[in-house]
Amino acid sequence: MLSRAADSLFWLARYMERMDNVARLLEAAQSMSGMTEGVEEWESALAATGCDEGYEEKHGAVTREKATHYLAADLENPSSILSCFDAARTNARAMRTALTSDMWDAVNSAWLEARRLTGPAFKPERIGETVDWVKSVGTRFYGAYAGTMLRNEVYWFTRLGTFIERADNTARILDVKYHLLLPRDEGVGGAQDYYQWTSILRAVSAVRAYQWVYRTEVKPWNIAELLILRPEMPRSLRACYDEIDQALAQLAASHSGRRGECHRLAGEIAAQLRYGRVEDIFRIGLHEYLTEMIERTARLGDEVRSFYMR
Amino acid sequence: MFDEMYESDGVPRAPYAGVARWLEALNVEALRMKRDEAERLFRRIGITFAVYTEGGDPERLIPYDLVPRVLAASEWAQLEKGLKQRVRALNAFIGDVYSKQEILKAGKVPESLILQNPALTAPMHGLAVAGGVYTHIAGIDLVRTGADDFYVLEDNCRTPSGVSYMLENRAVMMRLFPEFFATAGVEPVARYPERLLRALQSVAPPYCGGDPTVVVLTPGQYNSAYYEHSFLADEMGVELVEGADLVVEDDVVYTRTTQGLTRVDVIYRRIDDDFLDPEVFRKDSALGVPGLMRAYRAGNVTITNAVGAGIADDKAVYVYVPEMVRFYLGEEPILKNVPTFQCNRPDELSHVLANLHELVVKETRGSGGYGMMIGPQATKAERAAFAKKIKADPEAYIAQPTLALSTCPTFVDSGVAPRHVDLRPFVLCGADRIDIVPGGLTRVALREGSLVVNSSQGGGTKDTWVLRGNGGA
Numbered sequence: 001m002l003s004r005a006a007d008s009l010f011w012l013a014r015y016m017e018r019m020d021n022v023a024r025l026l027e028a029a030q031s032m033s034g035m036t037e038g039v040e041e042w043e044s045a046l047a048a049t050g051c052d053e054g055y056e057e058k059h060g061a062v063t064r065e066k067a068t069h070y071l072a073a074d075l076e077n078p079s080s081i082l083s084c085f086d087a088a089r090t091n092a093r094a095m096r097t098a099l100t101s102d103m104w105d106a107v108n109s110a111w112l113e114a115r116r117l118t119g120p121a122f123k124p125e126r127i128g129e130t131v132d133w134v135k136s137v138g139t140r141f142y143g144a145y146a147g148t149m150l151r152n153e154v155y156w157f158t159r160l161g162t163f164i165e166r167a168d169n170t171a172r173i174l175d176v177k178y179h180l181l182l183p184r185d186e187g188v189g190g191a192q193d194y195y196q197w198t199s200i201l202r203a204v205s206a207v208r209a210y211q212w213v214y215r216t217e218v219k220p221w222n223i224a225e226l227l228i229l230r231p232e233m234p235r236s237l238r239a240c241y242d243e244i245d246q247a248l249a250q251l252a253a254s255h256s257g258r259r260g261e262c263h264r265l266a267g268e269i270a271a272q273l274r275y276g277r278v279e280d281i282f283r284i285g286l287h288e289y290l291t292e293m294i295e296r297t298a299r300l301g302d303e304v305r306s307f308y309m310r
Numbered sequence: 311m312f313d314e315m316y317e318s319d320g321v322p323r324a325p326y327a328g329v330a331r332w333l334e335a336l337n338v339e340a341l342r343m344k345r346d347e348a349e350r351l352f353r354r355i356g357i358t359f360a361v362y363t364e365g366g367d368p369e370r371l372i373p374y375d376l377v378p379r380v381l382a383a384s385e386w387a388q389l390e391k392g393l394k395q396r397v398r399a400l401n402a403f404i405g406d407v408y409s410k411q412e413i414l415k416a417g418k419v420p421e422s423l424i425l426q427n428p429a430l431t432a433p434m435h436g437l438a439v440a441g442g443v444y445t446h447i448a449g450i451d452l453v454r455t456g457a458d459d460f461y462v463l464e465d466n467c468r469t470p471s472g473v474s475y476m477l478e479n480r481a482v483m484m485r486l487f488p489e490f491f492a493t494a495g496v497e498p499v500a501r502y503p504e505r506l507l508r509a510l511q512s513v514a515p516p517y518c519g520g521d522p523t524v525v526v527l528t529p530g531q532y533n534s535a536y537y538e539h540s541f542l543a544d545e546m547g548v549e550l551v552e553g554a555d556l557v558v559e560d561d562v563v564y565t566r567t568t569q570g571l572t573r574v575d576v577i578y579r580r581i582d583d584d585f586l587d588p589e590v591f592r593k594d595s596a597l598g599v600p601g602l603m604r605a606y607r608a609g610n611v612t613i614t615n616a617v618g619a620g621i622a623d624d625k626a627v628y629v630y631v632p633e634m635v636r637f638y639l640g641e642e643p644i645l646k647n648v649p650t651f652q653c654n655r656p657d658e659l660s661h662v663l664a665n666l667h668e669l670v671v672k673e674t675r676g677s678g679g680y681g682m683m684i685g686p687q688a689t690k691a692e693r694a695a696f697a698k699k700i701k702a703d704p705e706a707y708i709a710q711p712t713l714a715l716s717t718c719p720t721f722v723d724s725g726v727a728p729r730h731v732d733l734r735p736f737v738l739c740g741a742d743r744i745d746i747v748p749g750g751l752t753r754v755a756l757r758e759g760s761l762v763v764n765s766s767q768g769g770g771t772k773d774t775w776v777l778r779g780n781g782g783a
Contacts, residue, residue, distance in 0.1 A: 002555050003566045093356070093531050096540040097550045108356050153568060255569050308568045 001098065006157045007309040008095035012088050012107070013145075013161030019084035020138030021169040022049055026071055026081075027131045028203035032195060033064055041199065042067040048169075048176040048203075049079050068124045073117040081134055085114040100148040103141065110137040153254050156247040160304060163247070167240035168297045173203050174227055175290040197223060204235045224286060225278040237293060241270040244300070251308070262303035269296060312456050312716040313728055314379065325382040325781035332490050333377065333719065333726060341376060341721050344486050348374050351485070357478050357537050373770035374479060376486070377719050379731055379752040382780040386497075386748055389452070389460060389735065392644030394744045395635060397448045397737045400467055400622050402638035403631075404444035407621055408434045418637050419630045424621065429675070431583060431618030433590055433603055440513040440609075441741025444616040446578075447506070448737040449473075449751075452645075454716040461648045461713065463732065465631065467622040468615060469580055472751040472771075473736045474538035477502060477545075479773040480749070497748035497776045503545035505738055505745045506578075510546075512740035513612050514575045522575035524548045525565065527556070529581050529597045539580050553581070558601030561608040576612045577602075583617050625674040625708050626652055649711060653704040662709040663700065666693045669709040670761075671700065684761055686712050715761055718772065720754055730755045732763050733774065748776035 025045040032041040039062045046052040046067060054077055059066045074080045078087075089111040092099055099107075115121060117130065142162070149155040177200050197218050201207045204227060213230060214222050228237050244266050252259045281289045315326040322330035349371060352358070358369035381389070406413050407424055408431075414421045424430060449470025451463040480499050484491050507524065514522035528539035530552050543550035549565060557564050557571065564571035579586065585595040587602040605611045621627065629650045635643040651658040651669070662669060666685045673681035683696045700707045717728035735750035752772040753763035763769040 001568050002549055002551060003568055004552070004555050005549075006568045090531070093536075093540075095550075096356070097544040104356070105354060109354055112353060157568075251568075258569070310566075 001153055001157075002095075003309045005095045005098045006153070007305065008091040009098055009154060009158045010161040010304070010309070012091040012095075012099075013158045014165040015084045015088035015091065016107070016138060016141045017162050017165040018049075018079060018169065019081050019088065019134060021166070021173075022071055022079060022081050022084065023131045023134035023138070024203050024205060025049060025173070026068065026127060027135075028199045029067070030127060030131070031202060032199045039064060039067070044176045045071060048172045050172070051077055051079055065124050068127050069122065072124075072127060072130060073122040081130075082114060082117045085111050085117075098154050100144065102144040102148045106137070106141045106144040110141075151250075153251055156250045156254075157308070160244060160247045160251075163240045163243040164297060164301050164304070166235060167237055167244070168294060170204060170227055170235050170237055170240065171290050171293045171297065173200065174224065175287060175294065178287045178290060194218065200227075206233060206235065209233055221278065221282075224281065228281065229273060229276055229278060231274075238270075238273040241266065241273050245270040248304075260303070260307040262300060262307050265296070265300050265303055269293075269300070311714045312454065312459075314454070314716050314718045314731070315728075316719075323781075325380045325385075325777055327781055328490075328494050329378060329380060329719075332487075338725050341726075345374075345376055345721060348376065348482050348486060351482055352478070355478070357474070372475065372765045373756060374482065375720050375754055375756075375770050375772045376483075377721055377726065378483065378773045378775045379718050379733070379754075380775045380777065380781070383497075383777055384780050386776045388644070390746050390748075392460075393450055393735055393737050393746055395639065395641060395644050396450060396462065396465070396631065397445065397739060397744060399631065399634040399638050400448065400465060401442070401444050401739060403634045404467065404616070404619055404622050405439075405442055406638070408618060409436065413634065413637055416637065418633050419627070423624075423626055427621060427624060427627075429618070429620040429624055431621070433607065434616070434618035437607055438609075439616050440515055440612045443513055443614075443739050443741060444619045445622065446509055446513060446614040446616075446739050447473075448615075448739065449734045450645075450737060452733045452735070453648075453713055454731075454733070455713055456716075459646075461646050462628075462631070463648060464625065464628060465622060466734075468620040469582070470734070470736065471535045471538055471580070472734055472753075473502060474541045475771050476736070476747075476749055476751045476774065477541075479751075479771055483773040494775065495778045497778055499747050499749040502736070502747045503542060505747060506542065507546040507548070509738040509740035509745065510576050510578055510614060512742055513614065515609050515612055517609070518575045523573060524576040524578065525551045525556075525574050527551055527553070527577050527579040527581055527599075529553075529585070533580075535580065542578075553595075553597045553599050556599040556602070558599060558605050561601070561605045561610050563599070563602065563605045563611045574611060576614065578614050583620065586613075586617065625650075625672050626654070626705075629708070648713060651709040653700055653707040653709065659700070659704050662707075663697055666697060666709075668712060670712050671696060671707055671709045673706055674708055675706070684712060687759075687761070712761070718752070718754065720756065720770075720772075722756060722758075727758070729758070730761050730763065731772065749774045 025048055029041040029045040042062050042064055046055050051070065055070050070077050072081045075083055077083060089107055092104060092107040096104060145158055197220060198207060200223055201210050206226065210226060213226060226233050226236065230236050231238050231242065233239055248263050248266050252263060315322055317323060352371050352374060358371055403413065413419050414424060445467035447470060449466040452460050453463050454460050476499055510524045511522050525548055526539055526543040528536060528550055540550050551565055555565050557566060563574045565574055581597055584592045585597045587598050587600060588595045589600050590603040606613050629652060632643040632647055635641055651662050653659045653662055669685045671683045683692065685693060715730040715732065718731045719726050720729040731752050731754045733750050733752050735746055738745040752774040754770045754772055755761060755763045756768060756770050
């Protein structure tokens with residue numbers, strides 16, 4: 001396939017995933033803001049999406065209304081939901097021929113509907129509905145490509161985009177809260193702590209999953225393990241890297257075994273996650289560990305592009 | 311004025327009998343609902359068209375009219391014969407112009423018209439193109455003024471567009487009115503993409519063995535016809551590439567792929583000549599491929615339509631197409647030209663200037679409905695301004711009588727009313743045969759009385775039906 005097509009699909013999938021993640025963070029912040037007077041949750045959401053600096057430059061102090069708008073509907077913010085829609089659709093349109101009609105329809109009809117986020121049509125007080133809608137768009141896109149694409153390199157590049165973006169997002173969400181996840185096997189303190197911890201789970205739609213896996217009260221140690229090392233948790237770094245590793249292996253297989261640095265790096269990270277232990281992560285320091293993970297994931301994205309898309 | 315559907319006494323003509331019954335059974339409300347549904351479909355599929363200059367929605371729809379335009383089998387058979395003949399002559403002409411120039415030597419076409427024409431492309435001289443084909447996809451614009459009176463209005467040998475509308479209009483029609491369509495006995499158009507691919511494969515360079523690699527070259531997604539480019543590539547199952555996806559090494563063209571460079575044999579380009587290769591044409595072109603012309607001249611790639619084919623689109627050259635049919639084919643032309651006055655001839659110029667109020671004046675190199683004046687609809691001041699332009703540069707203009715274009719019932723705000731239409735069939739020339747899918751693009755001037763059907767000037771489109779029989783009953 002064309003290098004540019006691979007690039008477009010990769011970014012299409014990344015923007016669709018990012019949009020979905022921003023929506024989940026908005027939802028988590030929204031649900032928390034009923035619990036506290038402060039704006040800490042909004043600051044977290046801005047930081048986890050990498051929007052904190054841009055926000056501060058534009059608005060200064062964080063308020064709920066402005067943060068909601070900045071994350072959902074501000075075209076000056078390249079990671080806002082609306083910007084993600086635009087970027088996803090531009091990439092989809094650039095390579096329409098590589099998309100199945102179901103995928104195109106999922107992206108294009110969502111883009112047409114995304115006008116509800118523009119200008120006066122945007123209603124911050126109805127952000128809950130918007131979040132639900134955006135999540136359904138993400139699910140539809142994912143379902144469309146999983147259900148209709150041929151299992152050839154077009155599919156594996158798309159999948160690579162989804163999971164590299166998801167790994168990055170999960171690491172960021174955790175990193176923003178690392179100070180809450182103390183390296184002690186402690187129970188929940190006050191109600192405030194409890195809500196903050198569960199907000200992490202909520203941001204990755206894992207409140208129920210936690211209960212199914214651990215069948216115990218919410219503990220920070222477990223949360224970190226769930227989101228980093230557990231293979232059955234679909235947004236954990238481990239699960240993402242298993243997918244990335246598999247996608248790259250499939251690409252190598254369809255290119256007569258040709259491999260590069262991206263394959264080695266992905267394999268190395270996947271192996272570390274597969275055999276890693278949560279106590280070792282806390283020994284290194286959770287923040288240090290996550291920072292490195294974010295950097296390596298970014299480097300992997302670059303390696304994929306320089307190997308396949310130049 | 312000839313209405314395609316109704317005789318002067320209000321009785322539907324035979325080919326339109328089914329459409330007339332269908333229209334009677336529908337009320338305006340039902341039509342409006344269907345029209346809205348069609349619009350939603352077009353938007354969802356992304357069949358949009360960029361109209362420059364205006365603000366607002368950057369992606370607009372070409373209005374789609376629900377009422378089909380119908381041709382009987384016998385009418386089509388005659389058109390088809392005439393179109394094939396005309397395109398054979400045009401191809402022979404372009405080939406001649408770039409080689410022996412016999413038609414000039416024979417004095418059938420004035421030398422100055424060709425040799426001083428900016429559309430004449432020097433790098434094409436003496437180049438043997440694969441299969442001897444120059445215009446592989448030709449769009450011939452026809453108008454009708456009476457039951458048996460079809461005229462060619464212009465030839466588009468360069469890069470005619472609109473065929474995706476022919477196909478999508480049909481798809482939408484079949485989706486909106488399946489029962490009606492099923493009983494109408496209409497020839498299918500859906501085979502166009504496979505015929506196009508076959509034509510493109512047939513002109514692969516001689517070195518190329520069994521399975522040539524064809525690509526569609528687009529200026530990119532901001533081009534107004536981008537949807538069509540991606541649609542055709544998709545339907546043919548070939549790559550849609552931009553200039554930056556192609557690279558020329560040792561006079562061979564390759565695409566950049568995830569597995570390295572892959573050789574390309576045939577390029578169906580939807581980029582104008584000027585932008586194709588910055589080494590030869592416009593140096594500031596970022597859309598093209600440096601070295602493409604070297605590869606072309608070395609016989610390592612086929613470019614369709616051929617570079618320089620635009621020489622046949624000139625509106626002054628148009629005048630000589632019937633002569634080309636006689637000269638190259640030894641046949642009498644089946645399709646008529648509109649009588650045309652050439653302003654560079656002094657006697658014809660004075661006739662034109664004296665009769666501007668009855669004539670349509672066109673720039674010889676204009677297209678898309680720009681640079682023309684319809685005398686009867688122009689104001690006195692507009693006519694005076696145009697007269698000045700003509701006198702300043704008579705070579706650049708031709709004039710034709712204002713034809714009473716046929717009308718076809720069209721759904722407009724006030725209900726169903728007659729509007730003027732034209733027809734662009736798409737003629738496919740491969741190395742061995744000429745194919746025309748029965749149908750074409752019918753464009754309709756939506757404003758009452760307007761004769762300008764171009765989408766850039768607010769025209770719409772219709773599904774075009776060629777019946778398997780001649781209709782009636």
